[in-house]
Amino acid sequence: xxxxxxxxxxxxxxxxxxxxxxxxxxxxxxxxxxxxxxxxxxxxxxxxxxxxxxxxxxxxxxxxxxxxxxxxxxxxxxxxxxxxxxxxxxxxxxxxxxxxxxxxxxxxxxxxxxxxxxxxxxxxxxxxxxxxxxxxxxxxxxxxxxxxxxxxxxxxxxxxxxxxxxxxxxxxxxxxxxxxxxxxxxxxxxxxxxxxxxxxxxxxxxxxxxxxxxxxxxxxxxxxxxxxxxxxxxxxxxxxxxxxxxxxxxxxxxxxxxxxxxxxxxxxxxxxxxxxxxxxxxxxxxxxxxxxxxxxxxxxxxxxxxxxxxxxxxxxxxxxxxxxxxxxxxxxxxxxxxxxxxxxxxxxxxxxxxxxxxxxxxxxxxxxxxxxxx
Amino acid sequence: xxxxxxxxxxxxxxxxxxxxxxxxxxxxxxxxxxxxxxxxxxxxxxxxxxxxxxxxxxxxxxxxxxxxxxxxxxxxxxxxxxxxxxxxxxxxxxxxxxxxxxxxxxxxxxxxxxxxxxxxxxxxxxxxxxxxxxxxxxxxxxxxxxxxxxxxxxxxxxxxxxxxxxxxxxxxxxxxxxxxxxxxxxxxxxxxxxxxxxxxxxxxxxxxxxxxxxxxxxxxxxxxxxxxxxxxxxxxxxxxxxxxxxxxxxxxxxxxxxxxxxxxxxxxxxxxxxxxxxxxxxxxxxxxxxxxxxxxxxxxxxxxxxxxxxxxxxxxxxxxxxxxxxxxxxxxxxxxxxxxxxxxxxxxxxxxxxxxxxxxxxxxxxxxxxxxxxxxxxxxxxxxxxxxxxxxxxxxxxxxxxxxxxxxxxxxxxxxxxxxxxxxxxxxxxxxxxxxxxxxxxxxxxxxxxxxxxxxxxxxxxxxxxxxxxxxxxxxxxxxxxxxxxxxxxxxxxxxxxxxxxxxxxxxxxxxxxxxxxxxxxxxxxxxxxx
Numbered sequence: 001x002x003x004x005x006x007x008x009x010x011x012x013x014x015x016x017x018x019x020x021x022x023x024x025x026x027x028x029x030x031x032x033x034x035x036x037x038x039x040x041x042x043x044x045x046x047x048x049x050x051x052x053x054x055x056x057x058x059x060x061x062x063x064x065x066x067x068x069x070x071x072x073x074x075x076x077x078x079x080x081x082x083x084x085x086x087x088x089x090x091x092x093x094x095x096x097x098x099x100x101x102x103x104x105x106x107x108x109x110x111x112x113x114x115x116x117x118x119x120x121x122x123x124x125x126x127x128x129x130x131x132x133x134x135x136x137x138x139x140x141x142x143x144x145x146x147x148x149x150x151x152x153x154x155x156x157x158x159x160x161x162x163x164x165x166x167x168x169x170x171x172x173x174x175x176x177x178x179x180x181x182x183x184x185x186x187x188x189x190x191x192x193x194x195x196x197x198x199x200x201x202x203x204x205x206x207x208x209x210x211x212x213x214x215x216x217x218x219x220x221x222x223x224x225x226x227x228x229x230x231x232x233x234x235x236x237x238x239x240x241x242x243x244x245x246x247x248x249x250x251x252x253x254x255x256x257x258x259x260x261x262x263x264x265x266x267x268x269x270x271x272x273x274x275x276x277x278x279x280x281x282x283x284x285x286x287x288x289x290x291x292x293x294x295x296x297x298x299x300x301x302x303x304x305x306x307x308x309x310x311x312x313x314x315x316x317x318x319x320x321x322x323x324x325x326x327x328x329x330x331x332x333x334x335x336x337x338x339x340x341x342x343x344x345x346x347x348x349x350x351x352x353x354x355x356x357x358x359x360x361x362x363x364x365x366x367x368x369x370x371x372x373x374x
Numbered sequence: 375x376x377x378x379x380x381x382x383x384x385x386x387x388x389x390x391x392x393x394x395x396x397x398x399x400x401x402x403x404x405x406x407x408x409x410x411x412x413x414x415x416x417x418x419x420x421x422x423x424x425x426x427x428x429x430x431x432x433x434x435x436x437x438x439x440x441x442x443x444x445x446x447x448x449x450x451x452x453x454x455x456x457x458x459x460x461x462x463x464x465x466x467x468x469x470x471x472x473x474x475x476x477x478x479x480x481x482x483x484x485x486x487x488x489x490x491x492x493x494x495x496x497x498x499x500x501x502x503x504x505x506x507x508x509x510x511x512x513x514x515x516x517x518x519x520x521x522x523x524x525x526x527x528x529x530x531x532x533x534x535x536x537x538x539x540x541x542x543x544x545x546x547x548x549x550x551x552x553x554x555x556x557x558x559x560x561x562x563x564x565x566x567x568x569x570x571x572x573x574x575x576x577x578x579x580x581x582x583x584x585x586x587x588x589x590x591x592x593x594x595x596x597x598x599x600x601x602x603x604x605x606x607x608x609x610x611x612x613x614x615x616x617x618x619x620x621x622x623x624x625x626x627x628x629x630x631x632x633x634x635x636x637x638x639x640x641x642x643x644x645x646x647x648x649x650x651x652x653x654x655x656x657x658x659x660x661x662x663x664x665x666x667x668x669x670x671x672x673x674x675x676x677x678x679x680x681x682x683x684x685x686x687x688x689x690x691x692x693x694x695x696x697x698x699x700x701x702x703x704x705x706x707x708x709x710x711x712x713x714x715x716x717x718x719x720x721x722x723x724x725x726x727x728x729x730x731x732x733x734x735x736x737x738x739x740x741x742x743x744x745x746x747x748x749x750x751x752x753x754x755x756x757x758x759x760x761x762x763x764x765x766x767x768x769x770x771x772x773x774x775x776x777x778x779x780x781x782x783x784x785x786x787x788x789x790x791x792x793x794x795x796x797x798x799x800x801x802x803x804x805x806x807x808x809x810x811x812x813x814x815x816x817x818x819x820x821x822x823x824x825x826x827x828x829x830x831x832x833x834x835x836x837x838x839x840x841x842x843x844x845x846x847x848x849x850x851x852x853x854x855x856x857x858x859x860x861x862x863x864x865x866x867x868x869x870x871x872x873x874x875x876x877x878x879x880x881x882x883x884x885x886x887x888x889x890x891x892x893x894x895x896x897x898x899x900x901x902x903x904x905x
Contacts, residue, residue, distance in 0.1 A: 042901060042902045114853055119862070276897075310877035311870065
């Protein structure tokens with residue numbers, strides 16, 4: 001199979017690159033193992049302080065509604081963090097005290113939404129809180145199995161049941177001017193969070209749950225749909241097992257599912273993520289990049305990989321694949337002519353592109369631009 | 375009777391202290407146990423969890439070997455829910471001297487240990503993970519024991535018999551009149567409150583920290599802190615304890631326990647100042663993996679879950695004026711005869727699995743001082759939870775068709791699992807999916823087993839001990855604790871402490887899947903949950 005570009009890794013970075021290249025007329029493929037960092041996305045792009053119109057348009061065209069309003073978002077444990085850009089259903093408040101009185105609504109038997117932590121956090125900011133639990137008979141089926149009351153399972157039910165939640169909340173509501181609900185709405189039907197807001201006569205805030213993140217998975221679904229509508233080939237549940245490189249040029253890669261069919265392309269992008277996504281692999285002696293064996297910046301002395309204090313910055317999280325100024329991957333100190341690196345597999349080696357989601361998007365756009373310039 | 379007065383005060387909430395409190399309570403004494411942090415935080419919870427058959431000591435220390443096999447048989451009866459009767463193998467590898475096997479077996483038999491030479495082929499069938507290169511094998515009655523459960527069950531029985539327990543409470547000094555210890559001054563680390571407690575006898579059962587306690591009392595005991603490092607693997611690779619049939623050395627015991635297995639140990643003398651913060655070094659990790667893989671080669675490709683270290687409370691011979699107790703390992707000092715200080719006893723040395731004997735010795739000494747004549751019964755009366763032997767049978771007695779989670783709960787709590795609220799879906803919901811711990815079991819532990827922090831909860835229920843190392847369950851359990859204690863603010867700090875405590879055991883082995891999990895936990899707690 002022949003493509004203009006093949007992208008290895010289907011997370012935020014890979015999809016942004018894929019969409020950009022498809023939109024510019026290229027024929028591309030994305031190879032994805034299936035899980036990526038969007039599955040535990042907070043819903044707020046803390047690392048994108050100045051997103052720029054290009055990024056906003058890219059998301060808008062995919063149907064991912066964002067809003068830009070520098071302020072604070074409410075974390076699942078009831079603290080506040082600064083951010084300028086977030087998904088539309090994640091509020092950004094100008095100040096911590098966003099209401100006078102708050103009604104926090106949880107589901108009975110749901111342990112992944114921390115209503116007591118939220119209440120304590122909000123009360124610290126001078127908002128009085130009331131926590132109530134909804135007992136919906138429709139959720140009983142989930143409760144039958146002791147490990148089914150989790151965010152995505154509830155969200156699947158809520159695509160049908162959200163109107164019932166609106167009614168229950170209307171009954172519970174007294175004189176509160178804000179209602180906090182768990183982020184389990186709008187997994188498939190993206191209009192649901194907005195309709196809940198219209199249906200409840202108070203400000204509605206959706207606060208996060210334990211992963212998987214419903215807004216994150218929704219974002220993943222929408223970006224993937226956009227990529228496929230533009231004609232891209234998204235290979236889900238597959239991974240690269242071999243790469244053919246000659247004289248500094250990548251010719252093709254082979255995947256687990258398509259073993260004998262090589263994927264050939266003029267250009268390749270490596271966006272395989274960090275340790276969790278196996279873009280970087282570590283053993284007691286080294287940190288390496290498993291697909292091409294690229295140069296990785298890391299400390300040889302393993303004692304220097306960690307800070308014994310969990311809450312402190314961890315050096316290992318900065319390690320990453322080395323790339324030249326155009327983000328071409330380095331192998332034995334020399335750039336490969338047609339392999340570009342994007343996203344968190346870079347670690348912290350290129351701070352000029354930012355961190356986290358900001359890094360994923362900016363490096364993906366930069367890599368795509370380099371390919372299109374050729 | 376004044377609420378601050380007791381017959382005996384026991385300092386130290388490890389297995390020796392808990393066992394001594396139980397024994398004293400069974401002999402009708404009014405007991406108080408004081409522990410500066412939580413149960414089983416010292417050497418009790420930081421070892422192999424091996425129910426020695428005694429075979430390891432048979433050649434060099436026959437007295438210890440006899441002690442072990444006697445206690446081994448007793449614990450199978452009285453603590454069945456804390457014990458896994460796995461049996462053990464002593465294997466001879468090509469580089470070992472096969473001639474040692476005969477010496478070993480003879481010494482075992484002399485000590486009363488049923489040691490049986492078996493064909494290497496049979497050993498490979500009995501334990502498929504064993505190094506297939508073995509040239510000799512001996513089967514012995516080793517087993518594994520859960521020290522947290524054992525400690526909690528002893529303390530629970532003491533409480534059922536009227537004993538009182540003060541956790542998170544440190545002894546800051548002794549109340550002394552002339553050469554008589556009358557009681558102790560204490561400080562509660564959680565509330566900041568101070569309190570005085572009185573008793574005619576005080577027992578120091580603090581393991582290596584007993585050194586500090588005897589100093590507070592103004593006497594000297596020469597202790598020898600010996601650090602031992604161990605690794606926990608994420609799977610139960612072996613079902614039978616595997617030992618090397620040679621002179622005891624480093625990293626030559628692999629013990630299965632619950633869902634995991636443990637390799638150890640090393641032995642290094644450390645300064646006293648380091649006892650509170652022992653860390654495992656990269657060299658120790660390398661040694662443990664290399665030697666461990668010789669027992670079971672698959673260990674070299676098995677994920678390591680944690681590294682940890684404990685400090686053995688050995689007593690150096692030259693400082694013990696009587697010198698009598700050294701060979702036995704157990705040291706019971708009556709400071710009245712030894713130092714002229716009345717009302718004070720130190721019990722130390724020994725092993726996890728000889729705790730009952732140590733408790734008996736200490737309690738005998740207490741009773742002699744108080745003039746109480748009642749025989750020890752701890753070798754006959756089972757611990758709460760261990761009244762029935764088979765946990766499958768117990769589970770079926772409590773629930774007609776027990777679920778996996780209920781069976782897991784019975785394996786942890788024995789017959790006490792009947793106290794878990796169950797039968798409705800809210801109580802059956804799982805908090806910890808790796809170890810199948812339910813809401814009901816966690817609430818039962820909070821109510822009945824003196825839980826104040828997430829780490830306390832982990833010791834009693836295995837929450838956070840599985841492959842995810844508390845990534846998800848820590849938060850869920852924190853919410854239950856916040857509800858039970860009515861304080862969210864304290865729980866936030868507790869959650870941070872819990873994650874720090876997990877990281878402490880993860881970073882020495884931070885590579886491969888452990889590092890993946892650590893990166894994920896970092897990301898989730900710092901960036902998503904906003905801790």
